[in-house]
Amino acid sequence: MGRALIDPENSVPKNMWGCLAAAVLLPIFTVLKLVTMPFDKPRRLSPDEVGAMLRKFIDGTASDGEIDYFISVDIADPVLNDVKDEVGILFGLGWDDEETKARLREQLRRVDEMI
Numbered sequence: 001m002g003r004a005l006i007d008p009e010n011s012v013p014k015n016m017w018g019c020l021a022a023a024v025l026l027p028i029f030t031v032l033k034l035v036t037m038p039f040d041k042p043r044r045l046s047p048d049e050v051g052a053m054l055r056k057f058i059d060g061t062a063s064d065g066e067i068d069y070f071i072s073v074d075i076a077d078p079v080l081n082d083v084k085d086e087v088g089i090l091f092g093l094g095w096d097d098e099e100t101k102a103r104l105r106e107q108l109r110r111v112d113e114m115i
Contacts, residue, residue, distance in 0.1 A: 042074035042081070047114040050080050054108040057087070058101055067091060079114065083107045 006018035053070050056062035062070075071088035075081040086107055090100050 042076040044076045045080060047077075047080065047111050050075070050083060051108060051111045051115070054083075054087070054104060054111060057095060058104050058108065060095065080111065083111055 004018075006015050006022070010018070053062065053066065057067065071084060071091055075084050087104065090103055095101070095104075
């Protein structure tokens with residue numbers, strides 16, 4: 001495997017090129033992301049799918065990636081999106097706390113009523 005573009009073992013000119021590439025490309029990609037953000041569409045999840053995710057959160061089988069994706073991306077249904085927002089608040093508290101699990105079960109009941 002090759003070395004990184006900016007690496008202490010690289011020559012000074014090669015590191016300068018790496019810094020220059022980062023200085024030029026980073027602002028370009030940042031601006032592109034900011035321009036496209038208004039066009040991002042929320043996910044279309046059913047109550048069944050949200051309920052399945054909540055069950056995984058409660059029983060501890062959800063991966064960190066699943067948790068991050070669930071709480072980071074908006075859901076088209078406003079009620080399910082509110083549930084997602086509440087779960088995002090709970091995530092900071094930790095999943096192992098019984099009070100947090102009880103609040104997750106509350107959200108699961110709320111979703112199950114939609115089915």
